[in-house]
Amino acid sequence: xxxxxxxxxxxxxxxxxxxxxxxxxxxxxxxxxxxxxxxxxxxxxxxxxxxxxxxxxxxxxxxxxxxxxxxxxxxxxxxxxxxxxxxxxxxxxxxxxxxxxxxxxxxxxxxxxxxxxxxxxxxxxxxxxxxxxxxxxxxxxxxxxxxxxxxxxxxxxxxxxxxxxxxxxxxxxxxxxxxxxxxxxxxxxxxxxxxxxxxxxxxxxxxxxxxxxxxxxxxxxxxxxxxxxxxxxxxxxxxxxxxxxxxxxxxxxxxxxxxxxxxxxxxxxxxxxxxxxxxxxxxxxxxxxxxxxxxxxxxxxxxxxxxxxxxxxxxxxxxxxxxxxxxxxxxxxxxxxxxxxxxxxxxxxxxxxxxxxxxxxxxxxxxxxxxxxxxxxxxxxxxxxxxxxxxxxxxxxxxxxxxxxxxxxxxxxxxxxxxxxxxxxxxxxxxxxxxxxxxxxxxxxxxxxxxxxxxxxxxxxxxxxxxxxxxxxxx
Ligand code: FAD
Numbered sequence: 131x132x133x134x135x136x137x138x139x140x141x142x143x144x145x146x147x148x149x150x151x152x153x154x155x156x157x158x159x160x161x162x163x164x165x166x167x168x169x170x171x172x173x174x175x176x177x178x179x180x181x182x183x184x185x186x187x188x189x190x191x192x193x194x195x196x197x198x199x200x201x202x203x204x205x206x207x208x209x210x211x212x213x214x215x216x217x218x219x220x221x222x223x224x225x226x227x228x229x230x231x232x233x234x235x236x237x238x239x240x241x242x243x244x245x246x247x248x249x250x251x252x253x254x255x256x257x258x259x260x261x262x263x264x265x266x267x268x269x270x271x272x273x274x275x276x277x278x279x280x281x282x283x284x285x286x287x288x289x290x291x292x293x294x295x296x297x298x299x300x301x302x303x304x305x306x307x308x309x310x311x312x313x314x315x316x317x318x319x320x321x322x323x324x325x326x327x328x329x330x331x332x333x334x335x336x337x338x339x340x341x342x343x344x345x346x347x348x349x350x351x352x353x354x355x356x357x358x359x360x361x362x363x364x365x366x367x368x369x370x371x372x373x374x375x376x377x378x379x380x381x382x383x384x385x386x387x388x389x390x391x392x393x394x395x396x397x398x399x400x401x402x403x404x405x406x407x408x409x410x411x412x413x414x415x416x417x418x419x420x421x422x423x424x425x426x427x428x429x430x431x432x433x434x435x436x437x438x439x440x441x442x443x444x445x446x447x448x449x450x451x452x453x454x455x456x457x458x459x460x461x462x463x464x465x466x467x468x469x470x471x472x473x474x475x476x477x478x479x480x481x482x483x484x485x486x487x488x489x490x491x492x493x494x495x496x497x498x499x500x501x502x503x504x505x506x507x508x509x510x511x512x513x514x515x516x517x518x519x520x521x522x523x524x525x526x527x528x529x530x531x532x533x534x535x536x537x538x539x540x541x542x543x544x545x546x547x548x549x550x551x552x553x554x555x556x557x558x559x560x561x562x563x564x565x566x567x568x569x570x571x572x573x574x575x576x577x578x579x580x581x582x583x584x585x586x587x588x589x590x591x592x593x594x595x596x597x598x599x600x601x602x603x604x605x
Contacts, residue, residue: 145173
């Protein structure tokens with residue numbers, strides 16, 4: 131035809147879903163390309179999401195940890211924070227990882243077409259080539275033909291219409307730029323992203339307020355776990371406003387004035403030096419010309435897919451944030467692999483029983499599968515067992531015994547269907563509970579597995595022993 135290039139698979143978007151799909155397609159012997167408007171692969175996750183936030187959170191956690199040491203006889207002077215060096219460290223981490231991806235694409239002969247892609251038919255994508263550091267168009271166009279397409283165009287920050295433009299009002303991307311540390315900071319939205327960034331800024335010296343419309347922070351996580359987190363983090367906050375709406379935001383010379391509405395909301399507008407808007411993310415489904423390919427997009431911009439990750443157009447797949455919640459990188463990656471295998475003619479299905487969630491705060495909160503709240507709501511009969519970290523020799527030795535590990539079992543079958551951990555390194559440990567759920571383990575399977583002593587991960591084995599009625603007297 132009259133295309134500039136032709137591929138077995140074209141992936142629209144180079145985030146974790148997109149590059150994983152393209153690499154997997156190439157590994158299956160298919161000729162694959164990624165269309166990405168930015169100069170680097172990695173999408174939101176690597177450039178303005180998971181990885182830069184963790185680079186900052188790691189440093190914050192070390193600063194906080196050092197403060198705990200004073201009581202043990204090791205006292206450091208107050209840290210001197212060079213915000214430019216810290217930002218530079220974060221940028222180096224991103225560069226290292228995006229550079230690695232570029233190398234992996236090259237090794238697999240995956241073409242990267244730099245530009246804004248729009249479907250112009252069921253087998254063609256038009257790309258307005260971009261240049262520089264952003265997504266500025268050069269004026270040049272390319273038309274690409276494909277046998278299969280995988281839409282991995284992700285999501286963007288949800289902007290609230292009543293919030294003005296001002297350098298002191300930032301979204302997660304702006305917060306990661308680390309331009310200045312405010313004295314008083316408001317976080318709009320008490321979800322993972324807001325609380326992670328709040329943790330960083332608070333450790334750097336900011337006082338925090340958080341406003342959340344729902345009745346608790348970290349929606350989706352087990353309430354008993356969040357309670358422990360909240361107790362450990364009270365010192366960061368002046369005011370945690372739950373069941374409260376933000377109704378007006380006004381930028382004045384001396385600060386950002388915010389008006390709240392709710393039974394416990396402050397009567398007068400409150401002044402802040404920085405406002406972080408972390409009120410959710412919107413899918414990019416309406417921005418890619420999907421209608422020209424006949425791909426159905428919902429009112430809100432999500433694309434519906436079946437278990438093979440196919441859209442209503444069978445040779446066009448969609449994966450990642452653009453297909454719905456949870457908007458998490460590990461979900462996107464697994465969906466990407468499924469889509470690629472189907473492009474290669476295998477019959478693959480996205481059939482995960484559970485997808486874990488983690489707040490990489492201090493302490494971390496991690497949860498997977500059925501929560502107690504969900505069990506109650508859905509009428510699932512459960513038994514639960516909790517192992518408090520005060521009984522973990524390792525947690526006590528670390529001086530961080532505020533954690534807990536909880537397992538949730540289906541009362542009828544005895545199989546594990548959920549679990550949650552609050553405490554240091556919780557995110558690194560939740561994978562074992564995910565595996566146990568996927569394998570249909572019961573308490574005995576987990577409790578009789580010998581975990582190394584003394585470790586925090588041992589708390590999972592101990593929680594299972596609690597469920598078995600075994601006395602856990604190891605510490
Ligand atoms: P994206 O990462 O959104 O990538 C989509 C890509 O497509 C982008 O690069 C975009 O430029 C490109 N694109 C879109 N439209 C076009 C077009 N028309 N033409 C060309 N290119 C286009 N998740 C976790 O699992 N763990 C975490 O710790 C975590 N932390 C986060 C922290 C923050 C601050 C944020 C904002 C998010 C975080 N997430 C985290 C969520 C995670 O970043 C997303 O779930 C993940 O990036 C989704 O991947 P994706 O491939 O679907 O899309």
